Amino acid sequence: MNVKPTVNTNKIKSTPIQSFFKRFTSNQLAIVYVILLALLLIAQAASPGYLQLNHLAGILRLASFVGIAAIGQNLAILTGGIDLSIANVITFANVIGAKIMMGKDENIPLALVAVLVMGILVGLVNGVGVRILKIPPFIMTLGVGTVVQGIFLIYTKGAPKGNAAPMLKSICGRSMFGMVSGIVIIWLLMALIMWLLLKKTIFGRNIYSIGTNEEASRFSGIDTGKTTFIVYILSAVISALAGFFLVGYTGTSFLNVGSSYNTKTIAAVIIGGTAITGGRGNYLGTIAGAIIMTVLEDFLTILNFPEAGRQISQGLIILLLVLIYNREKQRG
């Protein structure tokens, strides 16, 4: 018998409320959005005015950078891997972008191309390491990230130059179409593509297959090498793009602009319900995860939490959520 034991085997019938609750808690996506809602309500209670449209638009704008970078992280984690080069790729893209743009709109295409080429190169190296040299993704991407950091330190000689072009500033600025910032629209478009990619394409199916059982995937005729390779290239390119847009947000570039993004993207993905072991989860959850991470940081800043306190709170919340998810998974 392959029937899983459930908690209350004796009670076959349950009240509608119980069964609703049960169905609800078995839906991770619902949990994460309720958590987001609860967090927003708490913020509103503690700091009235938090839920003003203005402020929410700001949160979304900030969340979009995490959200975009988390697309690549989400892909890598779904295959059972991870991408720890994201943070430094973001910074490198940021400094390259700012330096080439030099505050002029006409330099944007060249800056964008340069940033994307850098992303592709880093992704290729990650792909070669993970697939051909069979280095575990954790080690490979960590190593590559460190090398990238070294390279941008040499490139900038420790002092990044340049600043954002006006057009990029207005895309990532406060509002473009009425309330919503351009970057949020870009995020939404990318999210839609990501959703279609995972849900509706062979590539997406292959990612879930590989993350669940790589050997069976190979036996099913999936080119596991090619799929993983593409995932790491996509991850690096998308992070590079996030780093590029960040120039528009910050105006100039900093050497630590991307440094928190490894943690943030992983947290967004995991909070969003994607299993760290791969094969389970989707990007809709990650969207909420990215917003939760941003709200949390923003809210704690408003409450005048010191940096250390914010970090501790963020860490604890991630642990708490993973604990809840694991319990749900065991209950089945």
Place this chain on the structure above:
Amino acid sequence: MSEQILKMVNITKRFAGIVALDQVHFSCNRGEVHVLAGENGAGKSTILKILSGIYKADEGEIYFNDKKATIKNPEQAQKLGIAMVFQELTLIGELTVSENIYLSIEPKNKLGLIDQKAVNKQIQTAMDKYGIYLEPDEIVNNLPIAKQQLAEILKILVRDPDLIILDEPTSALARKEVDQLFQIIRNLTANGKTIIFISHRLEEVFAIGDRVTVFKDGRFVDTCNICDINEDDLIRMMVGRSLQNIFPHKNRKIDNEIIFEVRLLLDHDKKVNDVSFNVHRGEILCVAGLQGHGQSELLNAISGLHPLKSGEVIISGKKISVKNSGQAIENGIALVPADRKSQGLMLELAIQHNLSISSLGKRLKGLFIDSKAESIFCSSIVEQLAIKIGKVTNPANSLSGGNQQKVVLGKELATNPKVILFDEPTRGIDVEAKREFYNIMDSLASQGVAVIMNSSDLMEVIGMADRVAVMYEGRISGILQKEEISEEAIMRYAMGITEKYFEAGETA
């Protein structure tokens, strides 16, 4: 000795409203080998899991040594003297045999450290007592699977249980190893131990069992002495059908046309060594041999999963390339792999995902998967293969073994193969599912698909094969024509007794 050691009365177990066991009885006498038989889903595993403390019964009573027993967890079962050897091995691969066997019960010296001398002495005594001989200092991962199984059994035995449950212990063993295991079982019963034995191989049931209890659909059918019944009786009790019906009658028309051929296949480490054979239209070719003589590697190589150094693969006269599995599938070669859990299925993913993963390209609408076409496709496969499922969105691990195997088969059939390779297709599935598999193979062969099956179950090989290619040390040591097929003939070639090397092409 017919003293009753175990009595389970009116056991009922429900899972979320599904009745897995309905008021069943089960009892064992001291010193017997009691076979528990029934199809997958009959409730065998459930009752054994209740007995070993993994599940708790909803109703019913358990008496052990005439005393009423409550078994709430595996530790309590172990204390009572009930031990279970699981299908999946529980040894830790990086540790040695003796470290595994004495795990958590290591004898300690005065300093509280492990007393290696005592371990060595005790393990020697245990090996002598039960007739299981292993190299205690060998790392478990370096042992062949059969030896690991024996180590697992020895691990249970040093804990000195009275009742030992063996759940399909022979599914991964070759014949010689099965004989060895049976000798061990006889030693145990001679020492007053009681054995509960599950096997899907009928010949083994009759070779080792004293009594048999049959369950069907969660209900008790009967308990009888094995010497009072024959194979037909037993099958009838299990499925209400007799043995003659298991294998389809071989009335396929086999013509001379060769639809599939391999020539001089050679891999890098000679697991597959100059193998050549062919398959005629309408024919089922079986690959046989003792375990580990290259049969699985051969099938994997043809499917692009085991790299080849040289050789040709030819479908209907056309040479094809099988550099990887995707290419093999594209060229019309499908494989139902030996291990459905690790190679066949993504267990945690939906049944639908599994069924369609190898043939997604056939149901595309532009860039995207056509979900409507996909659900139509899935329900047609489910219907065609009579797969018993709840919803296609349930994960594959919600199915019984036989139905899981059907999902693997459905996934492969969806690629419209010209050649289909079955590697141990009926391992660990029940008689009814086996029968269905045999019928499917038969009808595939009649439709002109080249069917090749590797099996370590000789009864199955004899029942299904039109020709048998026997492997020995990576080579084909002989090809038996239909009229030559017998257990003895297969075993001769399998043990490399003949020096003569036949090539498949010469048989015509």
